[in-house]
Amino acid sequence: xxxxxxLLLAAxxxxxxxxxLALTALGLSLVFGVMRVVNVAHGxxxxxxxxxxxxxxxxxxxxxxxxxxxxxxxxxxxVGLVALVAERLVLRRLNYNPEGTIVATIGMLYxxxxxxxxxxxxxxxxxxxxxxxxxxxxxxxxxxxKLSVVAASAVLLVITWLVLTRTRIxxxxxxxxxxxxxxxxxxxxxxxxxxxxxxxxxMLAAIAAVLIxxxxxxxxxxxxxxxLLSFIVVIIGGLGxxxxxxxxxxxxxxxxxxxxxxxxxxxxxxxATLVVAMVLVFRPQGLxxxxxx
Amino acid sequence: MRDASPAKTYALHIGVIALLFALNxxxxxxxxxxxxxxMALAVFAMGYNLLFGYVGLLSLGHxxxxxxxxxxxGLTVYHLGWGVPEAFVAGVACGALLALxxxxxxxxxxxxxxxxxxxxxxxxxxxxxxxxxxxxGGDQGLVIQQASRVIAIGGASFDxxxxxxxxxxxxxxxxxxxxxxxAVVRSRFxxxxxxxxxxxxxxxxxxxxTVANKLAAVVAAGAICAASGxxxxLLFGYVGxxxxxxxxxxxxxxxxxxxxxxTTLGPLIGTLFMYYVTDITSGFTSxxxxxxxxxxxxxxxxxxxxxxxxxxxxxLRWLP
Numbered sequence: 001x002x003x004x005x006x007l008l009l010a011a012x013x014x015x016x017x018x019x020x021l022a023l024t025a026l027g028l029s030l031v032f033g034v035m036r037v038v039n040v041a042h043g044x045x046x047x048x049x050x051x052x053x054x055x056x057x058x059x060x061x062x063x064x065x066x067x068x069x070x071x072x073x074x075x076x077x078x079v080g081l082v083a084l085v086a087e088r089l090v091l092r093r094l095n096y097n098p099e100g101t102i103v104a105t106i107g108m109l110y111x112x113x114x115x116x117x118x119x120x121x122x123x124x125x126x127x128x129x130x131x132x133x134x135x136x137x138x139x140x141x142x143x144x145x146k147l148s149v150v151a152a153s154a155v156l157l158v159i160t161w162l163v164l165t166r167t168r169i170x171x172x173x174x175x176x177x178x179x180x181x182x183x184x185x186x187x188x189x190x191x192x193x194x195x196x197x198x199x200x201x202x203m204l205a206a207i208a209a210v211l212i213x214x215x216x217x218x219x220x221x222x223x224x225x226x227x228l229l230s231f232i233v234v235i236i237g238g239l240g241x242x243x244x245x246x247x248x249x250x251x252x253x254x255x256x257x258x259x260x261x262x263x264x265x266x267x268x269x270x271x272a273t274l275v276v277a278m279v280l281v282f283r284p285q286g287l288x289x290x291x292x293x
Numbered sequence: 294m295r296d297a298s299p300a301k302t303y304a305l306h307i308g309v310i311a312l313l314f315a316l317n318x319x320x321x322x323x324x325x326x327x328x329x330x331x332m333a334l335a336v337f338a339m340g341y342n343l344l345f346g347y348v349g350l351l352s353l354g355h356x357x358x359x360x361x362x363x364x365x366x367g368l369t370v371y372h373l374g375w376g377v378p379e380a381f382v383a384g385v386a387c388g389a390l391l392a393l394x395x396x397x398x399x400x401x402x403x404x405x406x407x408x409x410x411x412x413x414x415x416x417x418x419x420x421x422x423x424x425x426x427x428x429x430g431g432d433q434g435l436v437i438q439q440a441s442r443v444i445a446i447g448g449a450s451f452d453x454x455x456x457x458x459x460x461x462x463x464x465x466x467x468x469x470x471x472x473x474x475x476a477v478v479r480s481r482f483x484x485x486x487x488x489x490x491x492x493x494x495x496x497x498x499x500x501x502x503t504v505a506n507k508l509a510a511v512v513a514a515g516a517i518c519a520a521s522g523x524x525x526x527l528l529f530g531y532v533g534x535x536x537x538x539x540x541x542x543x544x545x546x547x548x549x550x551x552x553x554x555x556t557t558l559g560p561l562i563g564t565l566f567m568y569y570v571t572d573i574t575s576g577f578t579s580x581x582x583x584x585x586x587x588x589x590x591x592x593x594x595x596x597x598x599x600x601x602x603x604x605x606x607x608x609l610r611w612l613p
Contacts, residue, residue, distance in 0.1 A: 094593065102351070102408060104593050107589030108586065108590070109586065110582040110585050110589070111587060115583070266420055267424060270424060273413050273416050274413075281398050281399065281402060
């Protein structure tokens with residue numbers, strides 16, 4: 001294969017990574033933006049989504065599409081429920097103290113990971129894609145499912161954007177993000193907003209995981225890379241900025257796909273992590289200038 | 294913090310050291326080895342506590358300083374054939390140097406950004422160890438042979454693989470670092486660090502250079518953590534990338550929180566307690582991480598001050 005098609009393939013793979021990453025990072029960004037909570041367990045919600053997707057799709061017999069659609073509905077709802085319980089039992093009692101919540105979410109990370117290992121096991125298990133149509137390009141065939149992941153992610157991002165900017169719920173969320181106390185004074189049920197945002201953030205990660213699991217299999221340690229990459233995306237995009245998050249996700253996903261096709265993946269990760277750490281040190285507001293309040 | 298009874302404080306610390314010394318004579322083999330490990334790792338926790346407890350800087354990347362000491366000592370012995378004392382110094386120097394560089398960069402940030410930056414630098418360090426697997430042994434690690442873990446002083450030679458020598462070496466390091474921490478905490482420098490934790494702006498306004506003081510604390514903590522890592526490599530003869538993983542950045546946080554942040558003896562108590570909880574529960578469950586997770590959440594919810602912190606609050610106001 002020549003360089004051009006090779007690059008195209010790398011870019012397509014990168015685009016799929018970007019799509020999933022954008023959803024995951026959006027969840028992290030919402031939680032941080034509105035609640036000022038750094039959710040270290042975010043990657044585990046992602047993993048939980050994938051593992052539950054496997055469980056649901058194997059429990060339902062028949063055409064793989066039926067199981068997949070069921071997983072796409074049930075897995076995020078269950079993950080949202082877990083997040084809601086965690087928020088009620090732990091984060092609220094800590095009064096959303098930034099350092100306390102970091103320690104607590106580290107604890108959640110370990111608990112979820114260990115429970116997944118105990119009940120799901122150390123194996124990586126695949127989920128059958130709902131359809132297996134191949135798009136034939138002049139140089140190679142490409143999985144139609146992967147492209148539909150990109151489309152689904154784009155649709156979800158647009159919906160989130162519309163909800164945030166055009167609806168009353170979005171207005172309430174933005175008001176809470178802007179100033180918690182004033183929002184409360186205006187009768188906004190801040191605690192319910194927080195609980196909802198935490199659950200929605202976890203659900204976004206779970207949806208991303210269900211979308212990716214037919215491509216990359218479910219494994220109990222699969223939450224680590226998305227967590228780190230989401231941090232990177234959220235930092236580069238500017239904390240709490242939706243547009244920045246999407247742009248950064250595309251940037252990181254594409255460069256990750258292209259760099260790791262031509263160089264060692266470890267080296268790619270080292271460079272990316274170092275660059276982001278430096279961005280955070282020298283430009284804490286992110287590359288896209290959205291000021292974090 | 295200003296206690297009227299320095300004699301009581303020193304008596305307590307010397308007493309703990311004497312107790313640990315006496316335990317060597319009565320502990321069965323298995324527990325003797327476990328205690329040596331706990332004391333070496335308690336040094337790691339003490340280094341972490343200096344930064345987290347006294348300066349109030351929550352780092353999620355201290356595994357890199359521990360493993361800088363671990364590899365600084367381990368690799369010089371393994372590849373260059375250095376003696377034990379030189380290798381130990383090399384390990385501490387690596388940690389201090391790394392801490393200086395990381396401190397200069399990471400201290401430009403604060404709060405949540407500081408945690409994420411330190412975590413990322415630690416991740417880079419971890420990946421570098423994997424990337425240079427040809428020298429570091431990657432995730433397989435390297436085993437340091439018994440022959441290169443012997444200290445020869447004059448005519449006498451001490452074999453670090455001998456349980457008693459190992460216990461005594463760990464105790465010596467632990468005691469030195471404990472007394473150093475105690476001295477630091479009681480010094481002017483230590484009080485400035487606590488002042489920074491309580492109110493950095495006000496400390497700055499009083500004319501203290503807070504950045505320089507914080508940097509000094511980062512380097513001191515890094516050197517102590519590296520000393521723990523170097524000792525671990527030389528005493529237990531194994532270096533591996535697992536010690537650089539994020540889990541080893543979380544563990545000292547857990548130990549310090551459990552024992553009591555900003556108490557000199559808290560790190561030892563936290564490490565001891567956690568090791569024995571793991572040891573006892575591993576008899577009937579392999580879910581080690583579950584215990585760590587539950588412990589972290591319970592601690593932060595109900596005992597944010599830790600064991601010694603709560604004791605100090607209730608009964609012993611003079612505890613340092």
